[in-house]
Amino acid sequence: MKANQNLVWRHYKALNELYTKGRTLAKITKNAYINAVLIKQKKLIKPKAGNIKILEAQPAFKAFYEKEFKTTYERFEKFLNDHNLNDDARQKYSAQDLLTLMFIAENRSTLKAGLTTIRKFSNLIFKGHGSKYLGQHPGLQLAVCKLLDITEFPEKDPKTLQWRLVVDCTAPRAVVLCENLDFLKVPWTARENQVELWYVGGNNTAIIDFISEDNLKLPIYYSCDWDHHGIRIYLMIKEKLKSKGCDLTLLFPENSDLRLPVVMPNHKSKWLHDKPFSGFKPELFTIEERKLIEELIQDDQWIEEESYELLGLLTYNKVLPWPGE
Structure with a gap:
């Protein structure tokens, strides 16, 4: 869907x-x-x-x-009915709002245990809409509070934020580490294709220390924004997994023409033009990866992970279909 x-x-x-x-x-x-x-x-x-x-x-x-x-309508309708969300408020929900509410419901215990301020929560969970989005939509805020079983958000952030946000499946054949939450908001796509998803964005990268030995035996891929921050985090995680004896493969955008200017609202990652190759070591990348990064640096552009579609991304990178299928 x-x-x-x-x-x-x-x-x-x-x-x-x-x-x-x-x-x-x-x-x-x-x-x-x-x-x-x-x-x-x-x-x-x-x-x-x-x-x-x-x-x-x-x-x-x-x-x-x-x-x-x-299929989309039936999923949305079942979710709204199952959680008894108000008719008047739900008329205004965007499709992305509904997917996000479904994600919150599926991960409620984890999100509630590490609850942040409403602005931090809005900026992370409703990424792309800004930190004020949830506060500016009272009907949506009420729905979120209802799903989390809270009356209000805390005034201060916890000192550490290590949410374990994962799309588990019974017999995974690969693991995809995601910088952003979008793929986790449509978990059925991953499960139907025997792929496990882990959110490792922001300050959440420490959770990869707890990837099980079984999962370390699987092919592990990384999906991210192709900007300075995304590439830097990829290299950091790649080094961390290398110390555990496994490799990390960077997923190449299926449409690398979907580029955005680096300078835009809610985007803070900028290429380091005062350092060759933005400070990265070119030998750590394939020829194709290096060429794309060089183009993005030169044109001051980036590619947003949210522009990808999981099935298309995995197919383009020849992760799917599985051998023999």
Whole structure:
């Protein structure tokens, strides 16, 4: 499942109504994706003749919905119902909000045990939205508090933050260490492909000291932002795992053209232009890796881990499909 980030929960509800009933009164035509793709480009939805307030599904809509939206909607609906989250508030949830709430629910005991201030929590768990995001969305904040079974966030951070945030699977065939949380928010993708995920971002890298002997025997990969900070952490973890007798492989972006300027809101990692190769040792990288890093340094750009799709990333790097399958 890869949620459509252009849609919020009320859009998913309206599309499901079109699927189950063939029509809806929901006002969704102002959404850019629905208007441009579903109405104008694919012509899967159109206003009812004689009553433009009613939208009707066209014959090809059902198959498209089943392929693109049905699984996502059913996961979201089950989650909201199972956790009794308020109807009015959930209408405003974005797809990413819902995936994040699902992640919080799955990791509630770990997150609650190392609870940070609301701003630190928002910045880490709702990464990309900023530290004020959760505080600016009271309905979302109430849902988070309900899932964590707390009345409010603490005023101060704990002295140490070592969350063990992991997507376990019963018979892993590889381990992917992740700098960011996005892949962990869709755990079914990893589990369905027998891949275990570990979050090692920020100040959380010390948890790799506790990787089991069994997992150390598996191929271990690293997924990260391709910026100075991401590459530096990769090399640090690679050295730490080398001392344990195992190697760490850097996952190469499946689309290295998705580059962003280094100077942008909420991004603090900058290349060190006063040092050759940003201070890294070129011999620690493959020719392909070195070439990409050199280009990013030269153009003052970076590649965000959140732009990857786990299945595509593992396939591109020939981790999947497994040999013999």
